[in-house]
Amino acid sequence: MSGKRSGRGDRALLALLRLASRPYAAVLRLRALGYRLGLIPSHRLPRPVISVGNLVLGGTGKTPMVAWVAGRLMSQGKRVCVLSRGYGGSAEGEIRIVSDGENLLLSPEEAGDEPCQLARMLPGLMVVIGSNRYRAGLHALELLNPDIFILDDGYQHLKLKRDLNLLLLDAEKPFDNGLTLPGGFLREAPAAAGRADVVVCTRTPEGKGGGAPVPGKPTCWTKHRLSGIVPLGGGPATGFESAQGPRVMAFSGIANPGAFFDGLEAVGVRPVTTLSFPDHVSYGEPEIAAIVRLKTASRSTVLLTTQKDAVKLLPHAEKLPGCFAVVLELEFRDSHPLEDALSKLLTSSPSPSPPGRG
Numbered sequence: 560m561s562g563k564r565s566g567r568g569d570r571a572l573l574a575l576l577r578l579a580s581r582p583y584a585a586v587l588r589l590r591a592l593g594y595r596l597g598l599i600p601s602h603r604l605p606r607p608v609i610s611v612g613n614l615v616l617g618g619t620g621k622t623p624m625v626a627w628v629a630g631r632l633m634s635q636g637k638r639v640c641v642l643s644r645g646y647g648g649s650a651e652g653e654i655r656i657v658s659d660g661e662n663l664l665l666s667p668e669e670a671g672d673e674p675c676q677l678a679r680m681l682p683g684l685m686v687v688i689g690s691n692r693y694r695a696g697l698h699a700l701e702l703l704n705p706d707i708f709i710l711d712d713g714y715q716h717l718k719l720k721r722d723l724n725l726l727l728l729d730a731e732k733p734f735d736n737g738l739t740l741p742g743g744f745l746r747e748a749p750a751a752a753g754r755a756d757v758v759v760c761t762r763t764p765e766g767k768g769g770g771a772p773v774p775g776k777p778t779c780w781t782k783h784r785l786s787g788i789v790p791l792g793g794g795p796a797t798g799f800e801s802a803q804g805p806r807v808m809a810f811s812g813i814a815n816p817g818a819f820f821d822g823l824e825a826v827g828v829r830p831v832t833t834l835s836f837p838d839h840v841s842y843g844e845p846e847i848a849a850i851v852r853l854k855t856a857s858r859s860t861v862l863l864t865t866q867k868d869a870v871k872l873l874p875h876a877e878k879l880p881g882c883f884a885v886v887l888e889l890e891f892r893d894s895h896p897l898e899d900a901l902s903k904l905l906t907s908s909p910s911p912s913p914p915g916r917g
Contacts, residue, residue, distance in 0.1 A: 573742065576742035577738055577742030577743075578742070579741050579742060580739045580740065583739050583740055583741065584738075584739040584747070584748045587739065587746075587747045587748065588747075588748065588750075588751075590717070591747070591751060591754070594717040599717075601717055601718055601719065601720050602693040602718065602719060602720065603719075603720040604693065604697070604700070604708060604719070604720075605700070606696075606700065606705060606707055606708055606908075607707045607708070607722045607723070607904055607905075607908045608696075608707075608708045608709075608710055608719060608720065608722050608723075609628060609707065609708070609710065609721065609722065609725065609901075609904070610709075610710040610713035610714060610716070610719075610724050610725060611624050611625050611628065611710065611711060611712070611725045612710075612712050612713045612715065612716075612724075612726065613712075613726065613727045613728065613746075614714065614726065614728070614734065614745050614746055614751060614752060615729065615732075615733075615734070615735050615745055615746070616740075616744045616746060616814075617744065617814040617815060617838075618813060618814035618815045618818075618838075619729055619761050619762075620727060620761040620762070620781075620783055620889065621711065621712055621727060622673050622676060622677065622711075623783065623887055623888065623889040624725070624727060624761075624889060625641060625677060626680050628709055628725075628897075628901070629641065629677070629681055629684055629709055630681060631898070632706075632707055632709075632901070633681065633683060633684065635905070637706045637707050638660070638704065638705045638706045638707070639684055639685065639705060639706070639707055639709060640684075640696075640703060640705035640707075640708050640709070641674070641677055641684065641685070641686045641687070641708075641709045641711050642687055642689070642696055642699070642709070642711065642713075642719075643657075643670075643671070643674045643677075643686060643687070643711040643712070644671075644688065644689070644690055644692075644711075644712065645657075645670050645671045645688030645689070645690075646671050646673070646712075647671045647672065647839040647841070648665070648667070648669050648671035648674075648688070649668060649669050650669045650670060650688065651671065651688070651690070652689075652690045653688070653689065654687070654689035654694055654695045654698050655669070655670065655687070655688050655689070656685075656686075656698075656699070656702065656703070657670045657674045657675060657678055657686040657687065657688055658674075658678035658684060658685055658686040659685060659702075660683050660684060660703070661683075667870045667871040668841060668871070670686075670688055671839070672839060672867050672868070672870055672871055673711070673867060674686045674688055674711075675870045676866055676867050676869075676870045677711075679866075679870060680866070685699065687699045687703075692716055692718070692719045693718055693719045696708055696719070707905075707908075714726060714746075714751075714754075715746055715747065722904055722908070723756050723900055723901070723904050724754055724756045725755065725757050725758075725759060725897070726754075726755035726757070726758050726759070726773070726776075727758075727759050727760075727761055728752075728758060728759070728760050728773075729760070729762055730762055730763040730767060730768060730780065731764065731767070733760070733772040734749045734752075734772075737749060752772075752773040752776070753773070755773060756776075756777075756900060757776065757777045757778070757779065757896055757897050757900050758771075758772060758773050758776045758778045758779070759778075759779045759781060759897065760772065760778060760779065760780050760781065761781050761782070761783065761889075762781075762782060762783060762818065763780045763781060763782045763892065764782075768780035768892060777899075777900065778896060779891055779892070779893060779894055779895075779896050779897050780891070780892040780893065781889050781890060781891050781892065782889075782890050782892075783818070783822065783887055783889060783890070784887070784888050784889075784890045785799075785822045785826050785885050785886065785887060785888075786886045786888045787799065787885075787886045788801070788802060788863065788883040788885055788886065789883060789884050789886060790882075790883055790884075791864075791872060791873065791876050791879060791882040791883060791884060792876045796886055799826050799827060799828055801861075802828050802861050802863060802883070803827050803828055805859075805860045805861045806831050806857065806858055806859045806860055807823075807828055807829070807830045807831060807860075807861045807862075807863055808831065808832050808833070808850075808853060808854050808857055808859035808861070808862050808863070809823055809830040809832075809833045809834075809862075809864070810834035810835070810836070810850055810862065810863075810864055811835060811836070811864055811865050811868055812837060812838060812839065812840030812842075812846075813865055813867055813868070814838040816833075816835040819865055819885070820833050822885075822887075823863065823885070828863065830859075830863070831857050831858075832853060832856075832857040832859065834850065840868075840871075841871065842871045842872055842875060847875050847878055847879070850862070850879065851878065860881055861881050861883065862881055862882040863882075863883055863884075864882065864884060864885070865884065865887070866884045866885070866886065866887060868884075869884035
């Protein structure tokens with residue numbers, strides 16, 4: 560599908576997969592129509608819900624976007640709770656509190672890497688996991704009393720109604736090849752973008768942007784910026800100066816490792832070697848051994864990885880001296896369309912009453 564293989568057999572298989580995309584896309588359209596007409600039940604929480612999601616498989620920067628929205632709301636005094644599926648964790652499917660805003664209650668192995676990453680990035684943020692995000696929200700209301708919810712990776716989770724629907728699209732390939740699975744990388748057909756209230760284009764190259772990938776929808780243009788490094792065991796963030804002289808090895812277990820490695824090059828860090836693991840990898844002894852072997856073979860003294868990977872590497876910190884997490888930030892060319900939508904949502908949603916005492 561990516562075009563890396565184009566032999567005769569590959570082309571024949573791709574043709575079959577593209578044919579299969581049509582009924583798959585049709586089923587998804589019928590599913591969305593069923594929710595829109597009320598034929599399939601969808602539930603509303605008694606607090607505002609902001610959904611952050613995408614159409615294309617793989618990473619479009621949902622976690623930095625969720626962190627940006629949560630940070631904006633928390634800076635206005637809101638108690639924010641992220642509802643996540645908890646993909647890849649042993650507790651996936653269960654309704655569990657990952658963070659109550661004060662304490663991290665589950666490990667990345669239990670909750671998945673991204674929920675724990677969000678909780679560590681933003682002290683005070685509440686995070687709850689559950690495959691049924693409506694029931695997870697009710698659980699959070701009972702025990703945590705948040706003011707507002709953020710539905711992480713929620714564009715296709717139509718069981719829960721949302722008050723603001725944010726759609727993330729890659730600025731250069733917003734709809735990839737235009738086909739859904741199994742002949743393309745789309746979760747839904749491009750027409751599903753019409754459900755969005757605001758479109759956020761990510762990874763915008765310099766000098767590009769300004770159009771509207773979804774006509775008629777308010778659009779923001781953003782790019783990811785690597786802003787510094789923090790020691791794996793914790794500590795203050797510093798610039799990249801300390802990683803520009805020594806021999807550096809970079810590794811990651813994310814959906815788009817090339818973007819991470821290219822980002823390091825862009826800030827003047829040139830790894831002598833790189834190592835990629837599958838997305839959502841669980842770092843066990845084989846993975847740690849592979850990192851140590853390559854570090855030794857390349858004579859590297861500094862290890863750089865992503866924040867998403869770092870939360871899973873903490874138990875192995877002693878085996879990885881010189882390891883740092885690279886801080887990723889979201890940089891807006893113009894955030895006004897999104898800020899206006901958030902302001903309108905907060906204005907139309909009165910603050911909830913505090914929980915009763917006694």
